[in-house]
Amino acid sequence: xxxxxxxxxxxxxxxxxxxxxxxxxxxxxxxxxxxxxxxxxxxxxxxxxxxxxxxxxxxxxxxxxxxxxxxxxxxxxxxxxxxxxxxxxxxxxxxxxxxxxxxxxxxxxxxxxxxxxxxxxxxxxxxxxxxxxxxxxxxxxxxxxxxxxxxxxxxxxxxxxxxxxxxxxxxxxxxxxxxxxxxxxxxx
Amino acid sequence: xxxxxxxxxxxxxxxxxxxxxxxxxxxxxxxxxxxxxxxxxxxxxxxxxxxxxxxxxxxxxxxxxxxxxxxxxxxxxxxxxxxxxxxxxxxxxxxxxxxxxxxxxxxxxxxxxxxxxxxxxxxxxxxxxxxxxxxxxxxxxxxxxxxxxxxxxxxxxxxxxxxxxxxxxxxxxxxxxxxxxxxxxxxxxxxxxxxxxxxxxxxxxxxxxx
Numbered sequence: 174x175x176x177x178x179x180x181x182x183x184x185x186x187x188x189x190x191x192x193x194x195x196x197x198x199x200x201x202x203x204x205x206x207x208x209x210x211x212x213x214x215x216x217x218x219x220x221x222x223x224x225x226x227x228x229x230x231x232x233x234x235x236x237x238x239x240x241x242x243x244x245x246x247x248x249x250x251x252x253x254x255x256x257x258x259x260x261x262x263x264x265x266x267x268x269x270x271x272x273x274x275x276x277x278x279x280x281x282x283x284x285x286x287x288x289x290x291x292x293x294x295x296x297x298x299x300x301x302x303x304x305x306x307x308x309x310x311x312x313x314x315x316x317x318x319x320x321x322x323x324x325x326x327x328x329x330x331x332x333x334x335x336x337x338x339x340x341x342x343x344x345x346x347x348x349x350x351x352x353x354x355x356x357x358x359x360x361x
Numbered sequence: 362x363x364x365x366x367x368x369x370x371x372x373x374x375x376x377x378x379x380x381x382x383x384x385x386x387x388x389x390x391x392x393x394x395x396x397x398x399x400x401x402x403x404x405x406x407x408x409x410x411x412x413x414x415x416x417x418x419x420x421x422x423x424x425x426x427x428x429x430x431x432x433x434x435x436x437x438x439x440x441x442x443x444x445x446x447x448x449x450x451x452x453x454x455x456x457x458x459x460x461x462x463x464x465x466x467x468x469x470x471x472x473x474x475x476x477x478x479x480x481x482x483x484x485x486x487x488x489x490x491x492x493x494x495x496x497x498x499x500x501x502x503x504x505x506x507x508x509x510x511x512x513x514x515x516x517x518x519x520x521x522x523x524x525x526x527x528x529x530x531x532x533x534x535x536x537x538x539x540x541x542x543x544x545x546x547x548x549x550x551x552x553x554x555x556x557x558x559x560x561x562x563x564x565x566x567x568x569x570x571x
Contacts, residue, residue, distance in 0.1 A: 290523070312521055312556070313500070313502075316554045317551050318549060318550045319549045321548075338530035340385070341525045342525070342526045344524050345522050345523045347522045
């Protein structure tokens, strides 16, 4: 790490056996893969097939396996690509819907909602399957480059969350506002 | 509450309060925000307020909301982020709801410092003493603090953002929110990639005299 400043952010925000989340780039924009979700982090206009679409920060567009799209250079967004051959979805022992969130999309294999919680507020006991969390409200968040060099600590704006049953309280000073793409339990 | 009772015990026994568990969201948070070989940070309680309490020498009261700190006949009103520093032999009383008491352990191990001392830019010095100094660490969203270094330090976050405390089923040890942290020595460059100004109150040890 030089004294000149930090390197550009990693174009891969998250990758595991289930998803690959790309930052400000769309490597899966061609048809033929799995489901994909474009999540805008700033206002963006882009081509979805033959149509021009506009999204505000926190809005998203879902594309099926046969769809194509093209994002402009310099746009701030995440491309969440669901890997079609991912392992079985892990789920909690009990399915308890979380209160106080806003459902935005419900598909066959995953659903998308905005997770909200005011400062001081409690979300009673609830559960989740595996999911991608994209933080829309962050608060102060430091990216760091160490001397002697270590792998950079990526800020936790995009996170992978495992199944859980829990109760949560926002002990911070900003409302929680996360865009969540949550897998549905496997069909039985 | 057992946690409160433990929180008012003498410092010598305070490490036992690490066993505190906030079983439900309606329980009060742990009175121990941080405890290690260097410091004990108490939340909303001041187990080191009496000068004769064992192990209580250098102490810092950090206001998180409006509080009043009385020492002898003088009284000071502190707002969020303001501090009152007390030395060995001082006693005080704190009135008000939200604050931290940072007690420096007099027999702490040698302070770890970075290989190179590079003062961090853009911060605001608040107190400069023989063994530690206190400053407000500031960084606007998108701003970069060029390469700089720190010795070991206590970080108390004044701007937090959204932060979840969680209670798991089946129970796991509580995940305490990271409002108070102990940071190790290092050299780094930082950038605020969040959407809120960084605002931390830092109590940083000075390097050991050579």
